[in-house]
Each structure stands twice: as C-alpha cells, then as structure tokens.
Amino acid sequence: MINSYAGLDDAGVAIAAARAGADVVHHMYGRQLTRIDKGAGDFATAADVEAEKAILGVIRAARPDDAVLGEEGGQQGASDAVRQWLVDPLCGTLNYAVGNMLVAVNVALRDGAAAVADPFSGEVFFTDGETARVRQDGADARLTPTPATQLVDVNLDPPFPGAPGFQAVDLLAHPGFVERFRPRVVSTTLALAWVAAGKRAAYVTDGGDLSGSVHFAAGIALCRAAGCVVTGIDGAPIGQAGRGLVVAADADTHGLLMSMIRSGCRNRT
Known part of the structure; x- marks a missing residue:
C-alpha cells in the first residue's frame, strides 16, 4: 500500500493531520456524543477521541519515529525521541458539545511546523516555522496581523493561577481597555490563529508555561511566524x-x- 504522507515536509504533515482531525469533528457535529469525564468540570467527547485517532494515523504514517503528546491519549512513542508532536484534537469541546461551531484542531511539531484547522470554515492556518499562511479552497494566502479590528479575545475559563495578582476580569474593567478595545470570549485557541490572520488585535490568557501545551503550541507557532508579539x-x-500569554498583532497593542495588566496588578497589591 502506498504511503501518501511519506513525501510531505513537516508543514505538510501538520496540515494533513489537522485536516484529518477536522474532518472527523465536522462529520460528528450535532450528534449525541458520549462524554468522558476528566474531573473539575472538564470532559472529552467521542469526537475528541476519534479526531485524535485520525491525527495520529497521519503522523504515524508520515513520521513513524516521532513521539506524540495528545490531549486524550497522552504521551506515545519513544520517550527519547528527538521530535515530538503536540496534538489537541478539539479545542473548544464545551462549545462543540452544545452545538457551537467555535472550535479548533491543533497540531504542532515542538519548535517546528504547526497547523490549526477550523472544521467549519474549512480554513487551515499553518506555518513551516518561518512563514505563516492560511489555506482555503486550495489557495494559500500569507497571514498579516493587524490591530485594526480592536477586538481582543480574553480566556475566562478557570482555573486562574495568576489570581489575585492577575485576573482577566480586571483587564476588561480597565478604563483604558474600554476606550481602546472591545472584548471577545470564544473559549477556544482558534482565537490565536485569528490574531495571526488579522481577525483579532490580541489574545490574553492566564496560566503557567504554555510553550509546550497541546492547547497553545500550534497557535503560538503561527503567531510568531506571522510576526505577532508573543x-x-x-x-x-x-x-x-x-x-500565561499575551499575543498582540503589533508592538503598540502589546x-x-x-500597561493595563501591570496597572491592575499594582492596584491589587
């Protein structure tokens, strides 16, 4: 049997894998799906699991010696593997489970290529580690960040490890924020791809080290390659x-x- 993925470069593998996952997510949308409890109010669905299987199938066919860290399956492959893929098969599971289409499929090679697929728009945002592009209907276009929308996505999902020093709600209540920006909450890291694409001016989330997170690695790679401030x-x-993470389309927005984040932190100390 011919391996159709063997000749792809890393960006091509990331795109193919993200698309495979997105196809599953799109196909299973609207069904009554089994929920798998993860504790603390978090859960996965059968779509998460099946999408990750599809993604792993592509990576294993294309890069059999690489390791994978999956949101649902955990660490797979040789522990001493030089290369590792980070996979979040359905970012925005709660959205998806209630019939909201704001979700993303994230695939990233650690410190390398990455892709973020929107299962419902058909867009695949990707980078080879140097440039960032979006592919739709067979055509590629370069991603160009801009603050023109003045829309800032803020992650309000718990937990809030930065509290009380940093709380996202304080940023939203800052007078300067209200004057300059308009908040959005989509509860999926698709928002990071939107910053790279100029659909959002910035994205802000609390958290620890997110550089190796299956949720954030692909979006961070995209934004860096697009020229965002991260x-x-x-x-x-x-x-x-x-x-945590502050990603902005340009240095002025960042x-x-x-300055607003620091002002809020000072006021709480």
Whole structure:
C-alpha cells in the first residue's frame, strides 16, 4: 500500500493531520456524543477521541519515529525521541458539545511546523516555522496581523493561577481597555490563529508555561511566524519561567495591554 504522507515536509504533515482531525469533528457535529469525564468540570467527547485517532494515523504514517503528546491519549512513542508532536484534537469541546461551531484542531511539531484547522470554515492556518499562511479552497494566502479590528479575545475559563495578582476580569474593567478595545470570549485557541490572520488585535490568557501545551503550541507557532508579539502576562518570554500569554498583532497593542495588566496588578497589591 502506498504511503501518501511519506513525501510531505513537516508543514505538510501538520496540515494533513489537522485536516484529518477536522474532518472527523465536522462529520460528528450535532450528534449525541458520549462524554468522558476528566474531573473539575472538564470532559472529552467521542469526537475528541476519534479526531485524535485520525491525527495520529497521519503522523504515524508520515513520521513513524516521532513521539506524540495528545490531549486524550497522552504521551506515545519513544520517550527519547528527538521530535515530538503536540496534538489537541478539539479545542473548544464545551462549545462543540452544545452545538457551537467555535472550535479548533491543533497540531504542532515542538519548535517546528504547526497547523490549526477550523472544521467549519474549512480554513487551515499553518506555518513551516518561518512563514505563516492560511489555506482555503486550495489557495494559500500569507497571514498579516493587524490591530485594526480592536477586538481582543480574553480566556475566562478557570482555573486562574495568576489570581489575585492577575485576573482577566480586571483587564476588561480597565478604563483604558474600554476606550481602546472591545472584548471577545470564544473559549477556544482558534482565537490565536485569528490574531495571526488579522481577525483579532490580541489574545490574553492566564496560566503557567504554555510553550509546550497541546492547547497553545500550534497557535503560538503561527503567531510568531506571522510576526505577532508573543510574551507571558508579565511581559517576559514564554517558557518555564513564564506565566500565561499575551499575543498582540503589533508592538503598540502589546504595550497598551501590558500597561493595563501591570496597572491592575499594582492596584491589587
């Protein structure tokens, strides 16, 4: 049997894998799906599991020696593998389970290529690690970040590890935020792809080190390749010492958000 994925470069593998997962998510949409409880109010559905299987099928066919860290299946492959793929087969499970189409399929090679697929628009946002593009209907276009929309997505999902020093609700209540921006909450990391594509001015979330997160790795890679400003909520580079994420279309937007975040933090101390 011919392996149709063997000749793909890493970006091609990421795109094919994300599309395979997105096809499953789209196909299973609207069904009554079994929920798998993860505790603390979190759960997966049968669509999450089946989409991850489809993604892993592509990666195993194309890169059999690579390891995979999946949201549902955990660590798979050799523990000493040089290369590791980070897979979130359905980011926005709660949205999906209640019939909301705001979801993303995230596939990223650690420190390399990545793809984010929107199962319902048909868009696949991807990077080879250097440039960022979107593919739709067989055509590719370069991603161009811009703050023109003035829309800022803020993740309000718990837990809130930065509290009380940082709380996203304080940012939304900041007078400067209201004057300059308009908040949005989509509860999926598809919003990161939208920053890279110029559909959002910025994205803000609390958290720890998100650089190796299956939820965030693909979106971070896209935004970096597109030329966005990417830091933690403390303004430091994301990584083991970082906290959360502030991604902005340009330096001015990032600077404004950071000044508001710091102002809020000072007011709580």
